[in-house]
Amino acid sequence: MTATVSEPPALAQSRHRKARRAALGSFVGTAIEWYDFFIYGTAAALVLGPQFFPGTSDLAGTLAAFATLAVGFVARPIGGVVMGHFGDRVGRKSMLVVSLMLMGCATVAIGLLPNYESIGVLAPILLVTLRFVQGLGVGGEWGGAVLVATENAPEGRKGLYGAAPQIGVPAGVLVANLVYLPLTAFMSDGTFESWGWRIPFLLSAVLVVVAMWIRLGLEESSEFTESKELAQDAALPILEVLTRHWKTVLLAGGTFIATNGIAYAYMVYVLKYGETELGFTKTTMLFLLIGSCPFWMAGMALSAWKSDTLGRRPVYIRSSVALVVVAAAFFPLMDTAVLPVMAASMIALGFVLGCCAGPQSALFAELFPPAIRYSGASLGYQIGAILGGGLAPIVATALYASFDTSLAITGYFAAIALVSLLSILALKAPAASSFRPSEQEAV
DSSP: OOOOOOOOHHHHHHHHHHHHHHHHHHHHHHHHHHHHHHHHHHHHHHTHHHHHSTTSOHHHHHHHHHHHHHHHHHHHHHHHHHHHHHHHHTOHHHHHHHHHHHHHHHHHHHHHOOOHHHHTTHHHHHHHHHHHHHHHHHHHHHHHHHHHHHHTSOTTOHHHHHHHHHHHHHHHHHHHHHHHHHHHHHSOHHHHHHTGGGHHHHHHHHHHHHHHHHHTTOOOOHHHHHHHHTTOOOSSHHHHHHHHSHHHHHHHHHHHHHHHHHHHIIIIIHHHHHHHTSOOOHHHHHHHHHHHHHHHHHHHHHHHHHHHHHOHHHHHHHHHHHHHHHHHHHHHHHTTOOHHHHHHHHHHHHHHHHHHHTTHHHHHHHTSOGGGHHHHHHHHHHHHHHHTTTTHHHHHHHHHHHHSSTHHHHHHHHHHHHHHHHHHHHOOOOOGGGGOGGGSSOO
16 A cells, blocks of 8 residues: 655655746746757748749749658658657756757757858759758657656646647747748848848757757756666667557657648648738738637637546547648638638637647656657657648648639548547557556555
């Protein structure tokens, strides 16, 4: 029979301060890293085609720019595997610092990169290389940020605290688009295409310094420290993940395909679609996206909070069912070209996407023991990202070009939403406490 001893108030207060600091550090760092990642997506939709792939049709240039967007997704699992290994062996904090440096340096370099007119074919080659480095950085980011937040969270609140890095994603989108908005609104098209698009990339230098200051002050997670003290290291964490937990990794990735894929089409492709197919300005489309981001964040917070009381899977399943419905209605509503209807559809999709993402941090963390958790959670997440967000803008662009109707994209949305729903229905998460050695004996 296990005896329990209540913590002294001073120790309990210290734990809560550490948990809040970890959540804040995860949120701020993730928001800035995803700001870096998303300004590239926005630039790909608005300007990178003619800058780095001139001499092609508008469609070919857009597809080429979106293809460079996909390169970042190819790099993400590599970053997840490498940083997951060292995150499980050395510590979560050190890998968060490395991922932030990779992302920040690559983003600023893109802002300084000469275009095709200046250096010829070397320009797109360097662009793809820097995009690959961005992918390496963000590939190691999510797993570390999630684990720092969830492993330090108070018992019974891991879902809520784990939502901090998740909310950092739409926060990064929001900041990225708030930076682009005045540029597209007050600059001429020629000025924006000439040098204005570079400003968001260069601003990243300031944001990275702020995030680095916060991250260097983080402490290592409690569960990781306990695991190290009990010598529970895996020699090759990724090998153990692939040999003993491969089915869990694949199902976890499957749950994320729709959330990530539809979100990227919603954040990147819709900007281009609204301008070229519906006749709205860049500024109008950016306003619609910015207005929906707070609802996206609210959905994350609400579902993460409910997952602490109702359970991760029940909340995730209900949210996935809602995503199937809302995703199927999204483009038909956008095609009305009535701004209030379009705004409502953007808000509804953002909120439901948030509801799907909210419980994800705690769910993924609870799927794996601490010694291989960084590797396992990162790999599952990045598999879903490649099959989802990495392909979505290209697939959506190609489908519309082939069928000349958004119904083709709607079918794609519904199909990947069903894949994610079936994946969460098949995924059985173990009890998180089964991985916590400190709870297995009396104190």
